[in-house]
Amino acid sequence: MPAALLTGVGRPNGIAAAAARALAADGWDLGLHWYDEDPSHLKEELAVRVALHRDDLADAGAPARTFDALSAELGAFDALLLVHTRCVAKGLLDTTAEELDLHFATNVRAAMLMIQLFAAQLQSPEGRIIALTSDHFTPENLAYGTSKAALDRVVLAAAHELGPRGISANCINPGPNDTGWMTPEIYEDAKRKTPLGRVGLPEDAARLARFLCSPAGGWVSGQVLYSNGAFRLNV
Amino acid sequence: MARRAGSSALTSDHFTPRNLAYGTSKAALDRVVLAAANELGPRGISANCIHPGPNDTGWMTPEIYEDAKRKTPLGRVGLPEDAARLARFLCSPAGGWVSGQVLYSNGAFRLNV
Numbered sequence: 001m002p003a004a005l006l007t008g009v010g011r012p013n014g015i016a017a018a019a020a021r022a023l024a025a026d027g028w029d030l031g032l033h034w035y036d037e038d039p040s041h042l043k044e045e046l047a048v049r050v051a052l053h054r055d056d057l058a059d060a061g062a063p064a065r066t067f068d069a070l071s072a073e074l075g076a077f078d079a080l081l082l083v084h085t086r087c088v089a090k091g092l093l094d095t096t097a098e099e100l101d102l103h104f105a106t107n108v109r110a111a112m113l114m115i116q117l118f119a120a121q122l123q124s125p126e127g128r129i130i131a132l133t134s135d136h137f138t139p140e141n142l143a144y145g146t147s148k149a150a151l152d153r154v155v156l157a158a159a160h161e162l163g164p165r166g167i168s169a170n171c172i173n174p175g176p177n178d179t180g181w182m183t184p185e186i187y188e189d190a191k192r193k194t195p196l197g198r199v200g201l202p203e204d205a206a207r208l209a210r211f212l213c214s215p216a217g218g219w220v221s222g223q224v225l226y227s228n229g230a231f232r233l234n235v
Numbered sequence: 236m237a238r239r240a241g242s243s244a245l246t247s248d249h250f251t252p253r254n255l256a257y258g259t260s261k262a263a264l265d266r267v268v269l270a271a272a273n274e275l276g277p278r279g280i281s282a283n284c285i286h287p288g289p290n291d292t293g294w295m296t297p298e299i300y301e302d303a304k305r306k307t308p309l310g311r312v313g314l315p316e317d318a319a320r321l322a323r324f325l326c327s328p329a330g331g332w333v334s335g336q337v338l339y340s341n342g343a344f345r346l347n348v
Contacts, residue, residue, distance in 0.1 A: 159343040163308020168343070195276020196334055204332035211324045219317035221309060222343030230272040230281070230335030 001048065002124070003029040004213065005070055005077045007057065007114065008084025010037040014179050015132060016083035017042065018202035022210040023079075024048045031070030031077060033057075033084065049074060057084055057110035058102055067117045079128040079213045080118040082111050082151075089141040103143035108150045115158050119167065127162070128213045129169035131155045132205070133224060135233065152224055159222035168221035170212055174205035175228025196229035204229075244268050245318070246284040246337060248346065265337055272335035281334035283325055287318035288341025309342035317342075 004023050009016040009032040020030050020042055029049040032039055035056055043050040051073035055062040071077065086106035088099060115129060133152055138145035151171070158169035176182070176190035177200045190199045208227040211217045246268075247261040264284070271282035289295070289303035290313045303312045321340040324330045 160308045160345070163343050164310055166309070168309065195273045196279070196281065196332070197277050200332060207329040208333060211329065216320040216324065219309070219313060219342050220321060220338070220340045222341075222345075223339050225333070225338065226336050227333045228335075229332050230276050232273070232335075 001027050001029050002078040003031060003049075003074045003076070004079035004081060004128075005031040005033070005067070005114075005118070006081045006083055007033040007066070007110075008082070009034045009039040009042070011180060012037075012039070012041065013202060014083075015174060015177060015202045015205050016081070018206035019081055019083065019209045020050075021046065022203070022206040023213060026210060026214060028079070028213070029074050031074050033066050033070070035084070058086070058105045060105070060109065060113070063110055063113035063117055066114070067121065071121065076121050076123040077118060078122070078124045078126070079130070080114060081209060081213075082114060082129075082131040084110070085132070085134075085144070086147075087141070087144045090143065091140040092142045095142045100143045100146075103147040104150065107144075107147035108154060111151050112154050115154065115162075115169075119158075119162050119165065122165065122167065125166050126218060127165070127167035128217075129155065129158050129162070129167060130209050130212055131169075131171045133171040133173050135173065156222055163221060168212070168218055170220060170222070171224040172205055172208055172212075173224055173226045173228065174202075175200050175226060175231040177202060177205060190231070193233070194229040194231045198229065200228055200231070244282075244284050246286050248286070269335055276334060281325070281331055283333060283335070284337045285318055285321055285325075286337055286339045286341065287315075288313050288339060288344040290315060290318060303344070306346070307342040307344045311342065313341055313344070 006016050006020055024046040031051045034054050051070045053066050053069040055066050086103050131151055134148045136145050136149040155169045155171050179202055205227050246265050268282050268284050292315055318340050
């Protein structure tokens, strides 16, 4: 069976866990990187092979350790889903150099290194890279917003430089997504700004990831894809 | 239970040299579809445009074909089925949350290469 490596698998109601379930439904074996919350319940829950590795992707050595540990159990990977993120909300005037560096190390450098390692180990004639991104205008959240913008460019570079190897690369922007972080005010505001009339769920992003990883999704590449119920910031 | 309907339109690059009426009308089409996503969303209707990139439906000269292939990182020219697979996903239950977008299914094709 094909195998996918997912980063940042944490809370059971997060996007990475939803993507893991969606890919498992298509028979993908799963290498799961985690840091904050142990997702070993997925090993019991899912009927595919699941390997786990905990590491801090702010460390430049973590991507290689992650690939080594997970491929030792599952072999080569056919898809890479970058779902991990650092997000400590601070405005422009309050963001320290250390916090900016930590965001870029985790959200950008680790993504670049993971993509390099993925391309080097790919054995299939086709590969898939997907990164979860966010709106670049993220008020009072400078380090997160800027690092997500930089992540998009890393993935766009992957689409162009790795396309000749059969690798497609895309970002998914899930819009406001109810993974447990929303206050009642944020929830109601997101719902009001979403024409389809509800707030996005982790499964909404996961279904698009599943399509992109399927044989049918291979021609979509080099894009930032919004799965957000037609949500608009400026309503 | 709300009924869900999907609507999608085929669009094209807005810069289409020597093809003014087509390019400008496709730009306007995108806005019609975006309006549909926003105004008809409350009825459970999603609306998107699919931009297929250069697509080998029989109109290409050998020069256009080779140029499109060279500018497509995935190394071939798009086929009608490449756009159709995305349309199929959007019409399926799994595709319902994607709305209000211009979606490119083009093998990472770039005009300016």
